[in-house]
Amino acid sequence: xxxxxxxxxxxxxxxxxxxxxxxxxxxxxxxxxxxxxxxxxxxxxxxxxxxxxxxxxxxxxxxxxxxxxxxxxxxxxxxxxxxxxxxxxxxxxxxxxxxxxxxxxxxxxxxxxxxxxxxxxxxxxxxxxxxxxxxxxxxxxxxxxxxxxxxxxxxxxxxxxxxxxxxxxxxxxxxxxxxxxxxxxxxxxxxxxxxxxxxxxxxxxxxxxxxxxxxxxxxxxxxxxxxxxxxxxxxxxxxxxxxxxxxxxxxxxxxxxxxxxxxxxxxxxxxxxxxxxxxxxxxxxxxxxxxxxxxxxxxxxxxxxxxxxxxx
Amino acid sequence: xxxxxxxxxxxxxxxxxxxxxxxxxxxxxxxxxxxxxxxxxxxxxxxxxxxxxxxxxxxxxxxxxxxxxxxxxxxxxxxxxxxxxxxxxxxxxxxxxxxxxxxxxxxxxxxxxxxxxxxxxxxxxxxxxxxxxxxxxxxxxxxxxxxxxxxxxxxxxxxxxxxxxxxxxxxxxxxxxxxxxxxxxxxxxxxxxxxxxxxxxxxxxxxxxxxxxxxxxxxxxxxxxxxxxxxxxxxxxxxxxxxxxxxxxxxxxxxxxxxxxxxxxxxxxxxxxxxxxxxxxxxxxxxxxxxxxxxxxxxxxxxxxxxxxxxxxxxxxxxxxxxxxxxxxxxxxxxxxxxxxxxxxxxxxxxxxxxxxxxxxxxxxxxxxxxxxxxxxxxxxxxxxxxxxxxxxxxxxxxxxxxxxxxxxxxxxxxxxxxxxxxxxxxxxxxxxxxxxxxxxxxxxxxxxxxxxxxxxxxxxxxxxxxxxxxxxxxxxxxxxxxxxxxxxxxxxxxxxxx
Numbered sequence: 001x002x003x004x005x006x007x008x009x010x011x012x013x014x015x016x017x018x019x020x021x022x023x024x025x026x027x028x029x030x031x032x033x034x035x036x037x038x039x040x041x042x043x044x045x046x047x048x049x050x051x052x053x054x055x056x057x058x059x060x061x062x063x064x065x066x067x068x069x070x071x072x073x074x075x076x077x078x079x080x081x082x083x084x085x086x087x088x089x090x091x092x093x094x095x096x097x098x099x100x101x102x103x104x105x106x107x108x109x110x111x112x113x114x115x116x117x118x119x120x121x122x123x124x125x126x127x128x129x130x131x132x133x134x135x136x137x138x139x140x141x142x143x144x145x146x147x148x149x150x151x152x153x154x155x156x157x158x159x160x161x162x163x164x165x166x167x168x169x170x171x172x173x174x175x176x177x178x179x180x181x182x183x184x185x186x187x188x189x190x191x192x193x194x195x196x197x198x199x200x201x202x203x204x205x206x207x208x209x210x211x212x213x214x215x216x217x218x219x220x221x222x223x224x225x226x227x228x229x230x231x232x233x234x235x236x237x238x239x240x241x242x243x244x245x246x247x248x249x250x251x252x253x254x255x256x257x258x259x260x261x262x263x264x265x266x267x268x269x270x271x272x273x274x275x276x277x278x279x280x281x282x283x284x285x286x287x288x289x290x291x292x293x294x295x296x297x298x299x300x301x302x303x304x305x306x307x308x309x310x311x312x
Numbered sequence: 313x314x315x316x317x318x319x320x321x322x323x324x325x326x327x328x329x330x331x332x333x334x335x336x337x338x339x340x341x342x343x344x345x346x347x348x349x350x351x352x353x354x355x356x357x358x359x360x361x362x363x364x365x366x367x368x369x370x371x372x373x374x375x376x377x378x379x380x381x382x383x384x385x386x387x388x389x390x391x392x393x394x395x396x397x398x399x400x401x402x403x404x405x406x407x408x409x410x411x412x413x414x415x416x417x418x419x420x421x422x423x424x425x426x427x428x429x430x431x432x433x434x435x436x437x438x439x440x441x442x443x444x445x446x447x448x449x450x451x452x453x454x455x456x457x458x459x460x461x462x463x464x465x466x467x468x469x470x471x472x473x474x475x476x477x478x479x480x481x482x483x484x485x486x487x488x489x490x491x492x493x494x495x496x497x498x499x500x501x502x503x504x505x506x507x508x509x510x511x512x513x514x515x516x517x518x519x520x521x522x523x524x525x526x527x528x529x530x531x532x533x534x535x536x537x538x539x540x541x542x543x544x545x546x547x548x549x550x551x552x553x554x555x556x557x558x559x560x561x562x563x564x565x566x567x568x569x570x571x572x573x574x575x576x577x578x579x580x581x582x583x584x585x586x587x588x589x590x591x592x593x594x595x596x597x598x599x600x601x602x603x604x605x606x607x608x609x610x611x612x613x614x615x616x617x618x619x620x621x622x623x624x625x626x627x628x629x630x631x632x633x634x635x636x637x638x639x640x641x642x643x644x645x646x647x648x649x650x651x652x653x654x655x656x657x658x659x660x661x662x663x664x665x666x667x668x669x670x671x672x673x674x675x676x677x678x679x680x681x682x683x684x685x686x687x688x689x690x691x692x693x694x695x696x697x698x699x700x701x702x703x704x705x706x707x708x709x710x711x712x713x714x715x716x717x718x719x720x721x722x723x724x725x726x727x728x729x730x731x732x733x734x735x736x737x738x739x740x741x742x743x744x745x746x747x748x749x750x751x752x753x754x755x756x757x758x759x760x761x762x763x764x765x766x767x768x769x770x771x772x773x774x775x776x777x778x779x780x781x782x783x784x785x786x787x788x789x790x791x792x793x794x795x796x797x798x799x800x801x802x803x804x805x806x807x808x809x810x811x
Contacts, residue, residue, distance in 0.1 A: 003599045009444050095389070096562045100578040103388075110389045257602050261710065309601040 001100070003310030004143070006159045008097035010311070011146075013163030015090035016140050019083045019116075020220035021171045023136035025051055026073050028205035030129060032197075033066060043071045043201075050178045050205070053079060070129060075120045083136055084220075086117050090143075100156050101147070108146040155256045158249040159309075165249070166302050169242035170295060175205055176229055177291040199225050206237045226287060227279040239294060243271040253309070261308035267300045270294070328797060345489045345749045346761050347412070348637065358415040361527050364600070366410075366759075374754055376475035377519050378409050379429040384518070384576040389510055390570055406802035407512060407710075408753040409411055409519060410766060412784040416446065422493060422768070423490040423778045425678030426483050428668060430770050433500055433655045435671035437477035440654060441467045451670050452663045455531065462653030462708070464616065466623055470640055472649045474546035474773060479647035480539070480611075481770040482506075487749040494681045496666070501648060502613050505573035506769050507802075510578075512537060512805040513781070528810040530780035534690040534764075535769070536578030538777055543609045546645050555608030558582045560589070562614050562630045567798075572613050586614070591634040596644045609645040616650045658707045658741045659685055681746060687738035694703060696733065699726050702742045703793075704733065719745050749805065753786060763787045765795050766806065780808035 029047040044064040048054040053072070056079055061068040074083045093114040098106055116139055124132050144164065151157045199220040203209040206229065216224045216233065233240040250267050254260050282290045306312065348359040355363045385404050414422075439445050440457060447454050457463050482503025484496040513532050517524055540557065547555040561572035576583035588598045589607070599605035612619065618628040623636040638644050641664035654660065660667075668676040684702075685690035686715050695702060704716040715730045733740055750761035768782035784804040785795035795801040 001601050002582055002584060004585065004588050004602055005582075006601050092564065095569070095573070098389075098573040098584045106389070107387050111387055114386065220601075259602070310599050310603070 001155055003312070005097045005100050006155070006309045007306065007311035008093040009082075009100060009156055009159040010163040010305070012090050012097065013144070013160045014167040015086040015093065016109075016143050017164050017167040017171070019086035019090065020137060020140040021080060021168070022051065022073050022083045022086065023133045023140075024207065025175070026070060026129075026204050027133050028067065028201050030066070030133075031204055032201050036145050042097060046178060050175050051081065052174060056096070066126060070126075071123055074124060074132070075281040083116065087113050098109055099222060102150040102152075104150045105143065105147045105160060105224055108139075108143045112143055115139055117230075148260075151253075155253055158252045158256070162246060162249045162305060165242040165245045165307075166298060168237055169239050169246075169298050170236050172206060172229055172239060172242070173295050173298070175202060176226065177288060202229075208235060208237065211235060223279055223283070226282065230282060230290075231274060240274045243267070243274055247271050250305075261304070263301060263304035263308045266297070266304050270297050270301065320683075321405055331492075344747045344761070344763065345492075347749050347751050349752075349761075358413045358418070360380055362411065362413060362523070365523060365526060371758060374409070375756065376405075378754055381407055381409060381515050381519060383512070384515060386461075386504065388511070390507070396727055401495070404798045405508065406788060407501075407515065408786055408788075408802050408804050409516065410754055410759065411516065411805045411807045412751045413807045413809065414766075416809050419780060419808045422485065423680075425493070425495075425676070426485075426768060426770060426778055427675050427776050428672055429483060429495065429664070429672065430478070430481050430688065430772060431482065431717070432668040432671045433498060435474075436667050437500075437649070437652060437655050438471065438475065439497060439671070441651065442469065446667065446670050449670070451666045452660070455662075456481040456659060457654065460654060460657060462616075462657050464649070464651035464654075465802050466636055466640070467649070467651040472546070473548045473642065473645045475687070476546050476647075476772050477649040478652045478655065479542065479546060479772050481772065482767045483770065485766045485768065486681075486746055487766070488747055489749075495664070495677055496681060497658065497661060497679045498656045499767070500652045501617070503767070503769070504571055504613075505534060505767055505785075508803050509769065509779070509783045509806065510574075512783075512803055515643065515760075516805045530808045530810050532779050532781040535779050536575060538771055538779070539575065539611075540579040540581070541602040542771040542773040542777065543611055543645070545775075547608050548642050548645055548649065550643060551608035551645075556581075556606065557609040557611065558584045558607050559611040560584055560586070560588075560610050560614055562618070566613070568613065575611070586618075586628075586632050588629045589634070589635070591638055594638065594641065594643055596632060596635060596638050598747045607644065609647065609678055611647050616653060619646075619650060632772050658683075658705055659687070659738075662741060671712075681743045684742040686733060686740040686742060691742070692737045695740075696730055699730060699733075701745060704729065704740050704742045706741055707741060713798065717745070720792070720794075745793065748795075751784070751786065753788065753804075754800075760790065763793050763795065764804070781806045 024080050025047055029043055042064055044066070045054070047069060048057050048064070051073060057069070057072050059074060060076065060078065072079055076082045077085055077088075079085060091109055094101060094106060094109045101109075116136060119132050119135055147157070147160055151160070163257075180202065199222065200209055202225065203212050208228065212220070212225065212228055215228060215234070217226055228235055228238065232240050233236050233244050235241055246267055254264060262305040348356060348363065350356060382404065385407060386759055389414045390404065408505050436446065440463070444457075446452055447457065455757045469574050478500040480503060482499040482505065484499065486494050488494065544555055557579070558581055559572055559576040559579070561569060563569065566572070573583050582598065584598050587644055589596055590599070590604070591597070592606070594605045595606040596610065597606050601688040604608050614630050617625045618630040620631050620633065620636045621628045622633045624631070635644070635646075636650070639646055639650070662680070662685055664680050665676045668674070684695050686695055686704075695704065698718075699716070700721070702718045704718070706714045715726070718726070721729070748763040750766060751764045753762045764784050764786045766782050766784050771777040771779075784806045785797065785801045786804055787793060787795045788800060788802045792800075797803070
């Protein structure tokens with residue numbers, strides 16, 4: 001397989017995952033805004049921070065209104081992580097590697113691009129937001145699901161999945177990091193009903209508020225939620241689960257090519273840290289420090305993979 | 313209902329099939345030769361079975377199927393880019409679901425002519441880059457070659473693997489009467505459109521499976537396999553028995569990118585860009601996830617100019633530096649060979665009857681369209697005097713860009729074009745406006761005649777293979793003679809009957 005093809009597959013799924021995560025973030029913001037018991041009121045600032053987009057946003061808009069934020073995260077092409085930009089990038093990559101995709105996968109991607117492009121041709125009316133966000137989640141799920149259901153389990157599929165899980169791990173880590181800081185200004189808030197709502201919103205943004213209840217006995221609390229999103233490998237958006245999958249993909253590539261690279265060692269060390277840590281260890285290191293290190297390592301792994309498999 | 317009834321102006325009985333909606337095809341309205349309806353209103357034999365089937369169809373359902381087909385094309389991403397259009401960067405080529413039908417005997421005559429022509433094209437190329445007998449014999453003027461940008465001095469004295477220059481040829485053919493076929497142009501560089509031939513057939517089979525059980529249509533779907541075999545048959549001598557073949561594309565922004573990826577996919581070979589390739593140990597190699605892997609045969613869809621920045625256009629980012637050295641060392645096959653453009657140049661075209669006769673010893677089976685070379689003073693003055701009746705084309709142009717259709721042009725356009733002609737006469741040729749044959753298309757009002765042309769595809773290796781079918785392009789606007797997709801043309805499935 002061409003290195004450029006591996007690159008295209010990897011970024012196709014990364015972009016799909018990013019589009020989905022943007023929609024989830026916005027959904028969370030919408031939910032927070034509509035329950036409005038939060039006091040501070042500026043849930044949008046935290047949403048933008050989670051999206052890593054506050055600076056770019058402030059260059060385009062003055063006010064944190066629902067209208068501005070939604071438009072920026074959904075449709076703004078100057079925002080490289082907006083849903084439309086991500087879908088566009090996913091499709092460009094998909095077109096580039098079209099011969100490596102099953103027809104079904106390509107069609108699902110092309111259709112996602114057409115459907116979402118249509119829905120977001122004009123600024124989205126506030127009343128239509130839930131419908132549009134659902135469409136983003138549905139279309140991206142279709143692309144991922146079609147690939148899962150039709151692609152040969154070859155190196156191509158491994159690169160696709162690497163894209164998904166690297167992006168997802170990055171997203172979960174960012175959401176957790178930003179929320180921890182923004183929503184928990186002081187330790188005295190812990191346990192208050194305000195705090196509970198904020199933690200709920202984190203879970204909601206990764207669609208895990210019910211799964212949490214199935215997995216933990218206790219009411220929302222920072223320790224269990226952090227454990228859930230960082231270390232619980234049964235939680236499909238947790239860092240631990242993502243790295244379980246990344247490890248699997250890299251093993252497949254090792255087997256296919258009979259060659260281990262730096263990226264294998266890097267992934268091993270990240271995974272080792274996730275599997276031996278208890279959540280108390282994480283808090284001891286400092287949640288923020290732990291997450292910052294993780295995000296940096298995750299980024300480095302992405303670089304190592306593109307180098308090992310000659311993406312460029 | 314007899315076909316003749318369709319020509320009557322009687323209001324159609326209600327609840328009838330589509331042919332009752334057939335727009336009146338009177339002689340007055342359509343002076344061109346219609347491939348389905350004869351002047352007396354009866355159906356030509358090639359269309360007889362299809363027409364019988366069509367009569368039983370319901371117009372609403374047919375129109376619905378047309379919309380279904382469009383949705384399929386859009387979903388599949390069978391699009392092309394129109395240069396110079398910002399808005400609709402990707403557009404569909406409209407597909408008309410009435411097939412263009414050619415009888416077995418018509419096809420046999422056509423293929424004899426095409427085969428003769430393709431043999432002559434390759435012999436001409438070999439001669440031009442070697443002994444140049446045809447120039448010595450004075451059959452074509454020296455300056456036509458010497459002053460021609462499409463002539464590549466780098467190819468002089470070099471014979472490509474298998475002795476084949478133009479491996480994939482698309483011969484554009486128009487028809488003006490029952491037995492009158494003309495070659496409009498020879499596409500010997502990188503003819504495109506074959507993916508539409510295949511997708512159109514695939515779509516027709518999906519939409520009307522029963523038709524293909526009733527009517528025996530010769531298959532075209534094995535083209536990708538035939539192409540792959542044909543490319544393998546001209547591998548370099550040093551290459552392994554199962555050579556690695558790739559399709560080289562300029563990339564996703566090229567107007568024919570869909571076709572490039574489609575063909576690579578169907579042949580089961582890699583689709584590469586220039587940036588994936590480099591010279592490695594005296595071979596061309598592609599960068600894979602496991603390192604560089606050597607390549608033996610390149611089906612390139614990149615123009616000569618961009619192929620090798622070291623040899624040709626130094627600005628090119630689409631090509632592979634040093635590829636010409638590897639090629640000349642006999643370590644890679646490039647199809648079509650660089651420099652084949654000298655054979656399909658529009659000024660050379662006018663000499664094709666001489667070229668065919670010179671190399672095959674026989675008169676050309678397929679006629680040329682009479683052509684005035686504006687480089688010749690007498691021709692130029694004739695062309696200027698009769699501009700309003702002629703079609704004028706750029707010698708190196710393609711895709712309908714930069715061409716003048718005299719009868720359709722305004723006074724102003726004619727004046728402006730005359731000025732361009734006078735400024736650079738040798739850049740133009742002119743041809744009479746041919747009354748292209750018509751085929752029915754499906755419109756909201758029913759069937760209506762529209763002008764068509766035909767591009768059959770030919771594969772040349774140790775043998776010549778002509779795919780029974782081709783790309784029929786159709787001018788969708790009533791009366792229009794311009795079939796180019798970049799100018800609002802559409803396509804049809806092309807049937808060659810197995811009779």
